[in-house]
Amino acid sequence: MxxxxxxxxxxxxxxxxxxxxxxxxxxxxxxxxxxxxxxxxxxxxxxxxxxxxxxxxxxxxxxxxxxxxxxxxxxxxxxxxxxxxxxxxxxxxxxxxxxxxxxxxxxxxxxxxxxxxxxxxxxxxxxxxxxxxxxxxxxxxxxxxxxxxxxxxxxxxxxxxxxxxxxxxxxxxxxxxxxxxxxxxxxxxxxxxxxxxxxxxxxxxxPPLSRTEIKNALIEKCGCRKEAASNISFQASGSLTEALELFQLNQPEEIFYLFRDWLRSCYILKPAEIFAHTDKIASFGREKQKAFLEFGLKIFNQCLLMNYNAIEPVKNFDEVSDFLLKFSKFVNHKNIIAINESFDDAISHIERNANGKILFADLSFKMHKFFKLSYS
Ligand SMILES: [Zn+2]
Known part of the structure; x- marks a missing residue:
């Protein structure tokens, strides 16, 4: 070193x-x-x-x-x-x-x-x-x-x-x-x-590393693609150790795109699309299913902060930032507690070997309800 x-x-x-x-x-x-x-x-x-x-x-x-x-x-x-x-x-x-x-x-x-x-x-x-x-x-x-x-x-x-x-x-x-x-x-x-x-x-x-520092380190150390590095840097919460583990284990790009598309299908409530996504998520191993939910919790937390102007929208444009900007208006005080509880529950059920297909289908319909709460 x-x-x-x-x-x-x-x-x-x-x-x-x-x-x-x-x-x-x-x-x-x-x-x-x-x-x-x-x-x-x-x-x-x-x-x-x-x-x-x-x-x-x-x-x-x-x-x-x-x-x-x-x-x-x-x-x-x-x-x-x-x-x-x-x-x-x-x-x-x-x-x-x-x-x-x-x-x-x-x-x-x-x-x-x-x-x-x-x-x-x-x-x-x-x-x-x-x-x-x-x-x-x-x-x-x-x-x-x-x-x-x-x-x-x-x-x-x-x-x-x-x-x-x-x-x-x-x-x-x-x-x-x-x-x-x-x-x-x-x-x-x-x-x-x-x-x-x-x-x-x-x-x-x-101090925690910035998203840019993590992104650059992933590109330089691992030859990670720019877009993937950007997505991982969001998930890693200032820890390059976590970022490197994500890079090795989780194909984080896949998690981001799947999360984004799954959430859209929950919002518009199209069961065929929802089930296509939940089948895919359920096919992951336990650790990756948990990583998916943990990524979701981070997204909701960022959305809430952005919605109440507690943080500036991310300046350097990438797909995660774009998604956050558009999606943040659906996360507010009316639904954040219910969303967090549902995700936390899902994580602990996965740890206890719950059936992924049932669990994620159930979570999808709950998410639709939570979105409606945000503008009720
Ligand atoms: Zn020397």
């Missing part, structure tokens, strides 16, 4: 680069991110930049001995900790046991969600934590000399998963760290970070 690999967040990149070039590196950071906005990649890019032997004005060299080791996340002065739990390959749990799996996952994509990580190590339903053993290991590693670089860097991903009674172990070394030791804590849930830790770190907030 280099700074150039991180989408957007230019202000933060500049601040970190400035920290290094003006010799103002802090001993401890807390990267508090809107999920999927790039904090994990940024932590690695920053760690690399700090230890690069031939760094440039704006990024690491990529060629030096340190960079070559960072390419494999195998630099001996870089220590990474993350949530883990006993899984199919390990009956015990700590970060060390899973480090190879972590390298593998992160080298595949540093825009990684916690659920993807759990899936990767096969602990989907278990409660993963950064445990006391990890904290003891951090304390041990902090006390030994660096191997080859000036700085020793600890990255703690998902610091909100620090085991409650283990976290106090770290207070002393964060408060009075050894020389040239840097801690980078990353969290997606700032409220769960204990005040005692928070107060000892420099807080850097990562």
């Amino acid at each position: 280099f700074f150039k690999d991180i989408a957007g967040q230019e202000k933060i990149k500049n601040q970190l680069i400035d920290n290094v070039n003006k010799n103002r590196i802090s001993h401890g950071y807390l990267f508090a991110e809107h999920e999927g906005s790039g904090a994990l990649g940024m932590a690695f890019a920053y760690a690399r930049y700090i230890n690069c032997n031939d760094r440039g004005q704006n990024d690491s060299c990529g060629q030096c001995n340190a960079c070559l080791k960072f390419n494999k996340i195998a630099h001996p002065d870089l220590h990474v900790f993350f949530p883990a739990a006993p899984g199919k390959d390990n009956d015990k749990s700590n970060s060390k046991l899973y480090i190879n799996k972590f390298r593998e996952a992160i080298l595949d994509s540093h825009y990684m969600s916690l659920s993807k990580w759990y899936e990767h190590i096969g602990i989907e339903k278990k409660q993963a934590i950064i445990n006391a053993q990890d904290c003891n290991e951090i304390i041990r590693l902090a006390s030994i000399k660096t191997y080859e670089s000036k700085y020793k860097i600890f990255i703690l991903w998902m610091a909100e998963k620090l085991q409650y009674n283990a976290a106090p172990k770290l207070l002393k070394i964060i408060e009075e760290p050894y020389d040239y030791t840097i801690f980078i804590f990353i969290t997606t849930d700032l409220h769960q970070i204990p005040e005692t830790i928070l107060s000892r770190l420099q807080l850097i907030r990562f």
Whole structure:
């Protein structure tokens, strides 16, 4: 990971680069991110930049001995900790046991969600934590000399998963760290970070990415077509992680067009058209049916905000924006609660294996009623 690999967040990149070039590196950071906005990649890019032997004005060299080791996340002065739990390959749990799996996952994509990580190590339903053993290991590693670089860097991903009674172990070394030791804590849930830790770190907030930043990243990183990138950027709510998952899984263009056409058929109440659409939706797998409904909830929410002038209509024209403009007048205070409830119910029924054909047909006729409510 280099700074150039991180989408957007230019202000933060500049601040970190400035920290290094003006010799103002802090001993401890807390990267508090809107999920999927790039904090994990940024932590690695920053760690690399700090230890690069031939760094440039704006990024690491990529060629030096340190960079070559960072390419494999195998630099001996870089220590990474993350949530883990006993899984199919390990009956015990700590970060060390899973480090190879972590390298593998992160080298595949540093825009990684916690659920993807759990899936990767096969602990989907278990409660993963950064445990006391990890904290003891951090304390041990902090006390030994660096191997080859000036700085020793600890990255703690998902610091909100620090085991409650283990976290106090770290207070002393964060408060009075050894020389040239840097801690980078990353969290997606700032409220769960204990005040005692928070107060000892420099807080850097990562805002959600804009639709344009997500769209451009999809086009550049995945060769995604412009129109599809635009549709995904709408669904991803400021998270490039979510956008990339959508790109891989959901053929989001299909979801947008199907949603738009289904809704039109509900509005004009043409049963043959409605059933053609609902059969198609019901043929999707469960996750994709849920993605369809979640996309719908986002559309209704945007429509409501636009209808009450709470947000400006989107300026850069694309098919989603065009649809929102035309459709927003049918979503208002008279029907939004009923619409949201019906969609939420449908999602929970799908999770419980409801029959898709019946469920979506029923939802279609309800939608027709809800549209009528909007101008009653
Ligand atoms: Zn280098």
